[in-house]
Amino acid sequence: MAAANEPGPSRNNEEKEKEKDERMFECNICLDTARDAVVSLCGHLFCWPCLHQWLETRPNRQVCPVCKAAISKEKVIPLYGRGSTKQEDPRNKVPPRPPGQRSEPENNGGFPGFGFGDGGFHMSFGIGAFPFGFFTSTFNFGEPRPSAAPRGTPQFEEEQFVSKVFLWVAIMFVCWLLMA
Amino acid sequence: MATKKKPSSDQGSSSSALDSSRWEVSCFWERRLQKELMSLMKEPPPGVTVDAEGAGQNLTQWIIQMDGAQGTLYEGEQFQLQFKFSPKYPFDSPEVTFIGPNIPVHPHVYSNGHICLSILTEDWSPALSVQSVCLSIVSMLSSCKEKKRPPDNSFYVKTCNKNPKKTKWWYHDDSV
Ligand SMILES: [Zn+2]
Ligand SMILES: [Zn+2]
Numbered sequence A: 001m002a003a004a005n006e007p008g009p010s011r012n013n014e015e016k017e018k019e020k021d022e023r024m025f026e027c028n029i030c031l032d033t034a035r036d037a038v039v040s041l042c043g044h045l046f047c048w049p050c051l052h053q054w055l056e057t058r059p060n061r062q063v064c065p066v067c068k069a070a071i072s073k074e075k076v077i078p079l080y081g082r083g084s085t086k087q088e089d090p091r092n093k094v095p096p097r098p099p100g101q102r103s104e105p106e107n108n109g110g111f112p113g114f115g116f117g118d119g120g121f122h123m124s125f126g127i128g129a130f131p132f133g134f135f136t137s138t139f140n141f142g143e144p145r146p147s148a149a150p151r152g153t154p155q156f157e158e159e160q161f162v163s164k165v166f167l168w169v170a171i172m173f174v175c176w177l178l179m180a
Numbered sequence B: 001m002a003t004k005k006k007p008s009s010d011q012g013s014s015s016s017a018l019d020s021s022r023w024e025v026s027c028f029w030e031r032r033l034q035k036e037l038m039s040l041m042k043e044p045p046p047g048v049t050v051d052a053e054g055a056g057q058n059l060t061q062w063i064i065q066m067d068g069a070q071g072t073l074y075e076g077e078q079f080q081l082q083f084k085f086s087p088k089y090p091f092d093s094p095e096v097t098f099i100g101p102n103i104p105v106h107p108h109v110y111s112n113g114h115i116c117l118s119i120l121t122e123d124w125s126p127a128l129s130v131q132s133v134c135l136s137i138v139s140m141l142s143s144c145k146e147k148k149r150p151p152d153n154s155f156y157v158k159t160c161n162k163n164p165k166k167t168k169w170w171y172h173d174d175s176v
Helices: A008-025 A048-057 A133-138 A154-179 B011-024 B028-042 B052-057 B130-142 B153-159
Strands: A037-040 A045-047 A076-078 B048-050 B061-067 B078-084 B095-099
Touching: A037 A048, A045 A048, A048 A076, B028 B048, B028 B052, B028 B130, B048 B130, B052 B061, B061 B130, B078 B130
Parallel strands: none
Antiparallel strands: A037 A045, A037 A076, B048 B061, B061 B078, B078 B095
């Protein structure tokens, strides 16, 4: 809310003035003012995203682009200027990497009717040791899961009811997670 | 953009054309190449001239004029270097070859223009630039004691890939 009230033009002027001072703090890779700056132990300045990409380019031979000294993710120092709002280690947030996909072990024992449709989109919540098997099947998009009971039979109706109940439990659990 | 056909020595007009196009650039590698081009036009190393108009029209391929340094075996000669950049630049090295009628006769330069220089492949670093590559090539030429082709020139030229980066170079002699 407070950020929305910040006047735009004065921020632009500030940035222009800053630009002059920051020319000497250019990243050795993109040649721009270093963003999310890190400095190597040999003293060379980079944007963390730039350096990260270089380290990924040659994972077996990680050297400083400027002086060829050995370098690694653990051995760079994040720089926090006074102007930086959050003192967050850039190595933790950039570059955004896809989170590791954690699939839950299948939980067929308790609910025989709830098979997992293969190839669908699974939304699984890997928190704690709670068995989320039923979650997964409820949020399963794509191919409809193979139903154990044929449509129209009482058993089918029952399954539909149970799955709705679990959907509600799931929604309430998510709400509880958000509130907590 | 207006297409003015002017001699390439007229750098003033092409520099202003670049200024206006600079703000359309968004990609990382294009942005970095624009910066390099601007600084190479503003402060070119001695004996090095970039065809700014051509490079401004197609950032992925630059032609650079190189004069043989005074007091060296190549004094008075003129060479043309071609730089090709991939979208992975500067993490990936540029493809650099001599082109045109005069390929320098040098133990590390093949007659098809390929250059055996380690910074162009395995010793490449994203902190290097067109300018630093040009300076390395100038100094490689300048330190030459005897004008001759590499010993395996005729075999290499017949068998090599068009792209010198595909060659598995064997860097054995840095003194020449
Ligand atoms: Zn950078
Ligand atoms: Zn260094």
